[in-house]
Amino acid sequence: MAAVELRRQTPANAPSPHESPAMATLDFDTLADLLTRIFIRHGVAAEHAALLGRNCATCERDGAHSHGVFRIPGYVASLDAGWIDGQVRPVMEDCAPSFLRVDAANGFAQPALAAARPALLARVARNGVALLAIRRSHHFSALWPDLEPFADQGLVALSMVAGIAGVMPPGARKPVFGTNPIAFATPVAGARPLVFDLATSAMSNGDLRIAAREGRAIPPDSGVDRAGRMTTDPKAVLDGGGLLTFGGYKGASIALMVEILASALTGGQFSAEVDFSTHPGAETPCTGQVIILIDPACGAGAAFADRVATLIAMLREAGQERLPSDRRYANRARAERDGITLDDATHEALTRLAS
Ligand code: NDP
Numbered sequence: 001m002a003a004v005e006l007r008r009q010t011p012a013n014a015p016s017p018h019e020s021p022a023m024a025t026l027d028f029d030t031l032a033d034l035l036t037r038i039f040i041r042h043g044v045a046a047e048h049a050a051l052l053g054r055n056c057a058t059c060e061r062d063g064a065h066s067h068g069v070f071r072i073p074g075y076v077a078s079l080d081a082g083w084i085d086g087q088v089r090p091v092m093e094d095c096a097p098s099f100l101r102v103d104a105a106n107g108f109a110q111p112a113l114a115a116a117r118p119a120l121l122a123r124v125a126r127n128g129v130a131l132l133a134i135r136r137s138h139h140f141s142a143l144w145p146d147l148e149p150f151a152d153q154g155l156v157a158l159s160m161v162a163g164i165a166g167v168m169p170p171g172a173r174k175p176v177f178g179t180n181p182i183a184f185a186t187p188v189a190g191a192r193p194l195v196f197d198l199a200t201s202a203m204s205n206g207d208l209r210i211a212a213r214e215g216r217a218i219p220p221d222s223g224v225d226r227a228g229r230m231t232t233d234p235k236a237v238l239d240g241g242g243l244l245t246f247g248g249y250k251g252a253s254i255a256l257m258v259e260i261l262a263s264a265l266t267g268g269q270f271s272a273e274v275d276f277s278t279h280p281g282a283e284t285p286c287t288g289q290v291i292i293l294i295d296p297a298c299g300a301g302a303a304f305a306d307r308v309a310t311l312i313a314m315l316r317e318a319g320q321e322r323l324p325s326d327r328r329y330a331n332r333a334r335a336e337r338d339g340i341t342l343d344d345a346t347h348e349a350l351t352r353l354a355s
Helices: 028-041 046-061 069-080 109-127 144-152 205-214 234-238 248-264 303-318 326-338 344-354
Strands: 023-026 091-096 099-108 129-138 156-161 182-188 191-198 242-244 286-294 340-343
Touching (some): 023 028, 023 344, 028 046, 028 069, 028 340, 046 069, 046 109, 046 144, 046 326, 069 344, 109 129, 109 286, 144 156, 144 182, 144 191, 144 286, 156 248, 182 303, 205 234, 248 286, 340 344
Parallel strands (some): 099 129
Antiparallel strands (some): 023 340, 091 099, 129 286, 156 182, 156 286
16 A cells, blocks of 8 residues: 555645645544545554544544544555554453553554453442553544543543654663653533643654654754754654653653553553654554543542632633643534534545545
8 A cells, every 4th residue: 555645734734825725524423434444444443443543533533623523534555554453452451440551552542451351440430549550552533532421421530652763861862762652531510521731841742753854944943963062953853853741851751651651560561662664654643541540529529610610710710711631522512503514635535535
């Protein structure tokens, strides 16, 4: 299968004011179905493909474009290279009353979470907290779609995933960390859950690659070259250098914690242990994911969601206009009203991949 590139519109490839690209408008189910067919066509079991198709369409719908259809070529490359097993069934192990382990067995992380969800919810209902440790799993998406449904059910949720080494620890000569995202979700009385979901690198790997392709400088303090010198040249970062964590050594400690909880604790590989050399072209990291659920009724009781709402009201009253997830929910409302738009070239490329 020839590599397929789905380019998102950027300042450099945007049409001139005199031309506008032809756009396709799809409703959520149509896009999810198209993406599901791509996964099936490239070797994923139908029930897992449906989860992945909806996950990717959910990102596109909410304007989380770095993990929407932009990622499909990477999924396809990994599947076609035989790097992921799209058919394998996750294996669940009961470790302790509040601790579940799942071996994704070189499959995707999302089916592993789906398999564990009923047991995980039963554990948190019984014990007040529950931890899910997923290992040998490929996570190539955003984390918020994993967590938001738990907050919708009144739970507080945290998740972390290790990735592919491309981020330098402070003073290091080679990358050790992945972009290692961490996400948090909480119920809010009278409102949608508040969810934040952020990479612990100063910028995302996708944005770094787009800047390199377009010859744009990256912000200062985002990356270093192969000699460890600060650079704003994205090609120097990609050519033996590395990204930096956000917030200097403080962000580096959070990236370190992600490696420990998402990999050492789960039994997955560290970011620096992911080795694509036997499967050229593959892109998805095979590491681990941790999910921690807390039933807030065990703490402040029913007042919890009200207390969070009070805090959010304080933030807004103090002048914080934008809170995490505001942008996504606004995009979601727009997409539900007007549909999800893809430029024609992207829509055609996806349709070809599905057929
Ligand atoms: P951003 O920096 O764009 O956003 C991070 C979070 O901050 C979001 O929750 C966002 O809310 C919120 N936010 C952004 N701007 C503001 C603001 N001005 N005020 C208040 N809140 C704000 O995301 P990243 O580039 O760090 O990460 C993007 C995605 O990449 C994440 O979903 C992450 O899970 C994913 N990722 C996945 C990896 C994997 O291996 N699977 C690896 C690395 C990253 P909102 O959502 O509303 O914009």
